Amino acid sequence: MTPSNDQENPGNRWSDLDRPPLDEGALRRALVRDGGLYRSLEVVASTGSTNSDLAARADELPEGAVLVAEAQSAARGRLDRRWTAPARSGLFFSVLLKPEEVPVERWGWLPLLTGVAVATGLSRAAGVDTALKWPNDLLVTVDGQERKAGGILAERAGATGVVIGIGLNVTLRAAELPVPHAGSLALAGAVSTDRDPLLRAVLRSLERWYGDWRGAGGDPAACGLQETYAAGCATLGRAVRAELPGGRVVSGEAVAVDGDGRLVLATGAGVREPIAAGDVVHVRGTD
Structure with a gap:
């Protein structure tokens, strides 16, 4: 089925029959x-x-x-x-x-x-x-x-x-x-x-x-x-790059999620650093 353009039919709840409205x-x-x-x-x-x-x-x-x-x-x-x-x-x-x-x-x-x-x-x-x-x-x-x-x-x-x-x-x-x-x-x-x-x-x-x-x-x-x-966390066990607020970047292996919900990274310097907030990139695999 060729989908209809919802932008052309904004008032039609059934403009794409493969996508019925919720009940x-x-x-x-x-x-x-x-x-x-x-x-x-x-x-x-x-x-x-x-x-x-x-x-x-x-x-x-x-x-x-x-x-x-x-x-x-x-x-x-x-x-x-x-x-x-x-x-x-x-x-x-x-x-x-x-x-x-x-x-x-x-x-x-x-x-x-x-x-x-x-x-x-x-x-x-x-x-x-x-x-x-x-x-x-x-x-x-x-x-x-x-x-x-x-x-x-x-x-x-x-x-x-x-x-x-x-x-x-x-x-x-x-x-x-x-x-x-x-x-x-x-x-x-x-x-x-x-x-x-x-x-x-x-x-x-x-x-x-x-x-x-x-x-x-x-x-x-x-x-x-x-x-x-x-x-169920795909981040654990992966090499990651964490881009933190303020522009700081930390790289390492994600080894745990601690009791506060922070991601713990084992860095190349042998330090375990907890990350509370930031943008995490899986270095191997799809971000």
């Missing part, structure tokens, strides 16, 4: 329930950024508010990088969390936790092995090469909140890839690219991991998060 009612019935994490779920045709929209209302919304967009015009990744994709070609959504009982110094685990939740959910629902590139990239294998299929952005919001944004390429075709090292679930051979069950699986997985982490007071070892993240 908001069915998603809400499946995910929003008494005693669960999710308190509201809204699907919009288009917005600038689901993270920005939720962050603007963080103080008035309850924990567990979910906002999903079929398309975003100003989606952001880490370091203010732009994220672009055709309408309905992926899952673009944000979740508002308010882990008030967890010490703030442990909130840095939230993007890593989300990565584990996404990878776990997709393994079951899509049959795709999703690896994690520290701190927040989702990798799939396409034609034997690592490709970035998604990313996670965590931002403080309001007085006590954190908005977790997730962007995931689902049906993106080879001709639509924004950069050569991008990928999608479809290109990785997913057994299903139906976005409704994929979104349900990811959100249920996030609910479980978040509940366990919160129940452990944010201790990543006690709830199994630290071990599970390390097992």
